[in-house]
Amino acid sequence: MISKSKIKLINSLSQKKFRDETRLFVAEGTKLVMDLIPAFQCSILAATSAWLKDHEGLKADETIETGTDKFNKISNLKSPQGVLAVFIKPEYHWNVQELSHKLTLALDDVQDPGNLGTIIRIADWFGITDIFCSESSVDAFNPKTVQATMGALARVKVHTVNLVEFLQNCQSELPIYGTFMDGENIYSKKLTQQGIIVMGNEGNGISTETGKLVTERLLIPNYPVGQITSESLNVAVATALICAEFRRRI
Amino acid sequence: MISKSKIKLINSLSQKKFRDETRLFVAEGTKLVMDLIPAFQCSILAATSAWLKDHEGLKADETIETGTDKFNKISNLKSPQGVLAVFIKPEYHWNVQELSHKLTLALDDVQDPGNLGTIIRIADWFGITDIFCSESSVDAFNPKTVQATMGALARVKVHTVNLVEFLQNCQSELPIYGTFMDGENIYSKKLTQQGIIVMGNEGNGISTETGKLVTERLLIPNYPVGQITSESLNVAVATALICAEFRRRI
Numbered sequence: 001m002i003s004k005s006k007i008k009l010i011n012s013l014s015q016k017k018f019r020d021e022t023r024l025f026v027a028e029g030t031k032l033v034m035d036l037i038p039a040f041q042c043s044i045l046a047a048t049s050a051w052l053k054d055h056e057g058l059k060a061d062e063t064i065e066t067g068t069d070k071f072n073k074i075s076n077l078k079s080p081q082g083v084l085a086v087f088i089k090p091e092y093h094w095n096v097q098e099l100s101h102k103l104t105l106a107l108d109d110v111q112d113p114g115n116l117g118t119i120i121r122i123a124d125w126f127g128i129t130d131i132f133c134s135e136s137s138v139d140a141f142n143p144k145t146v147q148a149t150m151g152a153l154a155r156v157k158v159h160t161v162n163l164v165e166f167l168q169n170c171q172s173e174l175p176i177y178g179t180f181m182d183g184e185n186i187y188s189k190k191l192t193q194q195g196i197i198v199m200g201n202e203g204n205g206i207s208t209e210t211g212k213l214v215t216e217r218l219l220i221p222n223y224p225v226g227q228i229t230s231e232s233l234n235v236a237v238a239t240a241l242i243c244a245e246f247r248r249r250i
Numbered sequence: 251m252i253s254k255s256k257i258k259l260i261n262s263l264s265q266k267k268f269r270d271e272t273r274l275f276v277a278e279g280t281k282l283v284m285d286l287i288p289a290f291q292c293s294i295l296a297a298t299s300a301w302l303k304d305h306e307g308l309k310a311d312e313t314i315e316t317g318t319d320k321f322n323k324i325s326n327l328k329s330p331q332g333v334l335a336v337f338i339k340p341e342y343h344w345n346v347q348e349l350s351h352k353l354t355l356a357l358d359d360v361q362d363p364g365n366l367g368t369i370i371r372i373a374d375w376f377g378i379t380d381i382f383c384s385e386s387s388v389d390a391f392n393p394k395t396v397q398a399t400m401g402a403l404a405r406v407k408v409h410t411v412n413l414v415e416f417l418q419n420c421q422s423e424l425p426i427y428g429t430f431m432d433g434e435n436i437y438s439k440k441l442t443q444q445g446i447i448v449m450g451n452e453g454n455g456i457s458t459e460t461g462k463l464v465t466e467r468l469l470i471p472n473y474p475v476g477q478i479t480s481e482s483l484n485v486a487v488a489t490a491l492i493c494a495e496f497r498r499r500i
Contacts, residue, residue, distance in 0.1 A: 114364075118484050118487065121480045121483070121484065122483065122487060124479045124480045125472045125473070125479050125480050125483055126472065126473045127472070127473040127474050127477060127479065150480060150481075150482075151480065152479075152480045155478075155479065187498050220494075221497075222375045222376065222377070223375070223376045223377040223497040223500070224377050227377060228405075229374045229375050229377065229402070229405065230371045230374040230375050230400060230401065230402045231400075233371070233372065233375055233490070234368050234371065234486070236484070236487060237368065237372060237486060237487060237490045240483070240487045240490055240491055241490055241491065241494050244470075244491050244494070244495075245494075247471075247473040248437050250473070
């Protein structure tokens, strides 16, 4: 039986304010919950009896068996899959020294939860273990973002930082890459396997303040060069193209 | 003044059934409408007086001035921009001969309207002028798809075809590329600038029947190779990575 107060708590976690207060977040669906359970402490595992019967021995502080009707009250999915988990938000630590051996993503005010989720999935695909988001970026623990990561959130650490200060800290150790209209063709530019790749906001790109800290200006060329086409690529698509080109060079 | 019957017509166009019956589709927002007006015949241009004052001389079969309240009744956007246009769906013709000089996309049952819109935008970016969708794919004139194209729909022709028959027709003239788990690393494989690139469904990839017609099996490698990461990339992201690699080779 799931209590009214638990239903209220779970529903409240769609709002950042309550996620911040409680340090909890929600994930739904069999594959996602199974991917995240080994990575995060599970505070509440709420599922139908049928689901629990099929998935025994999962570690959770509290397991709640619910009827399908009650379950649908806490589900955010169009087709509820009978399982929802509340996890404790992780606390990650980092230092510049560690980053100096890796390729890392920095997001300057990405706003769309789906885009952020897709970027986390892309980072995972390309072996990028850390993403640093500016404080005004959409929250990585937004339920829409969590769902869009398709489980990649278990393997990629998402940090929220003052992005300008973060880049200032990294500047002496690492090249800082970013895409600009007047950048150098990524396919002919020298790229390193250590560095920070900054991606900008959906509408406005990289902010002026952040842009000043970018040391390597890149351009993703369109085709045929100079032809009028779409003015820009979706930020997740651009992230994938850049990460692929860094990794292709290995 | 916009009549009740016009409001009803416009709202009905969110459903494929009515788009098919009337051969009309809807686009919203200043940039999108301005991009599409030169490309398609505009049946109805519905806008607030303020918007029309700022955008004079646009060609439409019928221009309807509406108050903001009435406009909000036809708008599908969270932040209505005061302009919505109803366009006549284009009728495109094609032949294999023409395609034999180009790179073309074929979509095998892409279901998400946002993904299709993003793929159309990617095609535009990479100079791909034609996309062939299987009959069970999401409709390219779905309002969510149209919005997600960000205007690229004006430059990319989207055809709906029996995909198996289409590929059978192309087979003798063109290589047919597709991505599979057991494909050849796209970064080391020989690629041509003429061909059909088949992209599969979000959950199931390329169907068995379609897969049999693929002559060149590709793989997008993850990094580090062999490491457990996300099992797949979003279909729009994968499309972008493949198109970029074809174009980079030029």
